[in-house]
Amino acid sequence: MESVLQRCIAQDDVNIFDMTIGDEDYKRAWSDLSLSLYEYLEARSLKGLGFVTYRRLRSAARSNRRLRMLARTLRSRLRARAPAGALGTEAGA
Numbered sequence: 001m002e003s004v005l006q007r008c009i010a011q012d013d014v015n016i017f018d019m020t021i022g023d024e025d026y027k028r029a030w031s032d033l034s035l036s037l038y039e040y041l042e043a044r045s046l047k048g049l050g051f052v053t054y055r056r057l058r059s060a061a062r063s064n065r066r067l068r069m070l071a072r073t074l075r076s077r078l079r080a081r082a083p084a085g086a087l088g089t090e091a092g093a
Contacts, residue, residue, distance in 0.1 A: 005030055 043049035061067040
């Protein structure tokens with residue numbers, strides 16, 4: 001990563017270099033600017049409503065220990081009952 005940053009610094013036409021998400025020490029050492037990232041989801045169809053609901057539930061589960069454990073348990077049970085490869089669990093999937 002350091003060599004990429006050095007090449008971008010050496011080029012006069014690079015004004016902004018996005019180091020993507022993540023709170024890493026090297027990013028603070030190499031940058032004097034930090035921007036907050038936000039996500040906005042709005043359903044415009046029934047399919048979209050399903051997707052937005054899924055993303056919100058997933059976000060809630062990730063931030064809540066009990067929900068995260070429940071999701072892991074349910075996922076394990078689903079995988080145990082599914083035929084081999086049905087859920088993308090076989091090698092290379």
